Structure formats: structure tokens, C-alpha cells
Amino acid sequence: MAVGWLALVSLAALAVLSMASCGGDDLVIGVSTSVRDTGLLDELVDEFKRQRPDQAATVKPVAAGSGQLIELALRGEVDILIIHLPGAEAKLIADGDGIDRRELMHNFFALVGPPDDPARAQSTLTMAEALKRIAATEKTFISRGDNSGTHLREMALWRQAGIDPVGESWYQESGAGQGQSLLVASDKGAYTLVDSGTFVVFQERLELELYVSDEEPNQYSIIRVNPDKHGVNEAAALAFAEFLTSPAGQRIIAGFGLEKYGEPLFVPAGPGSDSEPAATPER
């Protein structure tokens, strides 16, 4: 009887393996969650599949926080990244794990908070100034707390303000994605840092107002994982990078959100972006 069962189990295992017919040369794209949550990722990938039907079956976009994406890139588990984490990006390239960094698009970080603005953030000029007021009045602030690009920018801003908020009773970590964190902040009448794209998408559901915009843009870049160092799918990754920075790819970014929200969520970096509202600041 044991032999019979063994045969059955191995049969089942075979069935599972055969379901994974499209192994081999897959293209794993590591994408920041904010790009997925807005819905832009799906549009870009769909158009890429239309243009490159030869790659269509193998594209595997996987969304994760930027911190996790760096980790996956270091292990060669992804072929290409769409990421917004300038400091870590530079290190990835310096260490030889990443190559061919291209700027893809940007939007802005913004400080949002409850409509009655108890910390009087509105009358401040800089982000750091606004954070100081929140700390001084001890108004609730929701942090992502997840090593995402937004979270790291938030911590840099606190450093600029000369405040260490971690452990304070008014400083709370949601540990959730961008959209979820906004909902939490809205519910608690708290302040939080958000990228302008996600804020536009969620605005309708939130009782939050935008008070201060960050001076620095929230820059999204493409980085390919170094094929000399890791076993990655170089040809497909290059094709995807080329597509994203091509006029066709940039046009999708420029028009994304225009119809649904009345304003674009991201500003494309390169040419092919006639409708762009603001110039791309050089970094």
C-alpha cells in the first residue's frame, strides 16, 4: 500500500510541476507598492506585453516596499527595480549590484493632516518647520514604519527638524502600505507624510488636507540588477527599461490618472510628456 501512495504523491507533485510550464527566462520586476497601488504598474505592464508579445508570458511584477526591493536585488531575486529610495539606490550601484540607473518619473511628498489643523502646519513654509510644530503640540503623527521610500524620507525630514520622534506617545507607526496609512491617519485625525499620487487617489475618502509640500521631489528610478554579478534575465530587463523610458512608456505615465482624477499622478522624467505640469528638477 505504501508504494501505491508514494506513486500517487509523486503523481501529484508532477502535476504541480507541470503547472509551472513557463519557468526559465522569467522577468521579475520589483516595484514599489505606491506604483502598484495607484494602478500605474498594471497599465505599463499591459502595454509592454502588447508591444513585446514574446515577453508577455514571462513578466512577473512583484510589489514590495523599497527596503525589501533592495534586499531582493542584492540576492539577485529580481531582474529590474522601479524604486524611490535615492540613498540606497546609490549604494546598490556603488556596490556593483545595480547598473543602468534611469530616472523614470517623480511626484512630491506632502504633509497632510486633519481639516482643523490643530498644529497649525498650514502657515509653515518648510516641512521641517511643520514637523517641529507637530512635535511641540504633540499632535498624533502616523508613520509608515516599514522602511519604504516614504518612511525613509520622513525620517530624513525629522532629522532635519532635529527631532527624534520614535517612542513618543503621539508618534505612531502603522506598519502598513501608503493607502492604508492614509485611512488610519484620516480616522485618527492625525498628520502623515504621503506621496502626492497616492493622496490624489485616496483624497475622496479622506478627511485630510494637504498643508506642506516637500522641497525635494519623490524621484522614482529604474535600476537593472547587474547581470555580471547575479543570474538575471538581462535581455528582458533591458527591453523593459527601454520601454519605460521610451516615448510610449513616458506617455502612459504622463496621462495616468488624468481621466479619473483630473490630474496626473506622476510627472514623467523624459521626453514624450507634453501635458506635464511641472518641470523635472535636476538632482
Added chain:
Amino acid sequence: MELIWDGIREAFRLIFTGNAEVYEIAFLSLAVSGAATGIALIIGLSIASFLAFRAPPGRTLALSLLNSGMALPPVVVGLVVAVMLWRTGPLGQLHLLYTPAAIVIAQAVIATPVVTALSVVALQTLHPKLRLQVLALGASRWQAAWLLFREARLPLIAAAMAGFGAAISEVGASMMVGGNIKGSTRTLTTSTVLEVSRGNLEAAMALAFILLVLVYAVMLTLTIVQQRRRAS
């Protein structure tokens, strides 16, 4: 409250306007969790038969481990399976990560302890001499097993239902090993999470409603099979 009604209305709209993507997602959920439950049943029933009929030494220890396995957190399973399936992991050469097969594996790992532990108990409720008598009457081992499974049909189908329930309801492992890829590894639970994070709460509610209806349909079928009066 209004959101719930909006969600149900949206669910009906998605179902009856024949939204291809939603059908695809629902079908994948059903196929993946069905396959996982099938694998869990094959492995579970073999282990359970061994533990219940042979009563090997250390059975209590094995059972306590299986019972703990019923509380195995899906994210832990997802993490371990993902690390195994990574390109640089021990099973990386199979290229299974971010495929439906990876979700089947993870869900099978989740469902197997549930099915096994409940099946052991189901088979233990049979009269201990029954198997010997059946064998003595000339049944082959396979015939004996089939007969005993039929005898314990009620609790065994309950075990299958519990396994299927554990598989189709989990989200953490599917997210991690499947990657929630559009048109490929999006299941009802992972797309519900996605829609929530996108702020599309009606769509999320609709998917949740579809999942509940689907689960009910499966469980109803199994319950009918379970409660059917034995044919002579």
C-alpha cells in the same frame, strides 16, 4: 453599512456583466485551493492511516505536532516556501516562484496538517478490529482502505472541508509566493487586499462577497455528499 450594500451590488454587477478578469481570478482561487486540498488529502490520508491503524510508537508526539500544525500561520509558510523557491534557494532551479504552482505548494503545506490531524481522529473512531476483519474476509489493502474511508466518511469529508477552508481563506502565503500578478497569480483573497490598498473599497467588498459565495457553493456540495444517505 452602506459600503456593504454597495459591495454586494458591485459583486452582482461583476458576476452578471461577465467581467472576464473576475471570472479568471475566481477560477484560479478555486483551482489552486482545490489542487492544494487534493494534495493535502493524499498526503493526509496516508499519514492518518499509518498513525491510526499501525499505532506506531511516538504517535502522541506526532499527533501533537500535527495539531500544532493546524495553527501554522500562513505568512510563516509563505516565507519558508518563498525562500526555498528563490532563484538562489534550494529549489530555485524549478522556477516555481510567482506561479500558481507555488501557491498550490504553500496552500498544501497549510492544509495538510489540518486534514491529517482531523483524519487521524476520524479513523480512530472506527472499531479497532474492523480493519483486521475486513482483511480477514479477503479484501486487498486498497479495498480495505477504501472501505474504512467510506465507513468514516462523515468526519473525513469534514476534514477535507476544513482543509479547503484553510487553503482558500489564506492570503499571506499566496501574496508572498504568488506575487499577486495580474492575469497569473491573483486570487480572490490577494486581489481583495490589493483593492483595499488601492482604496477601491466597493471592489474589495465585491470580491469578498464572491469569495464567500464560492466557498458556500463548494461547502454545500461537500455537505450534500457527506449527508447523502448511504446507498444500500
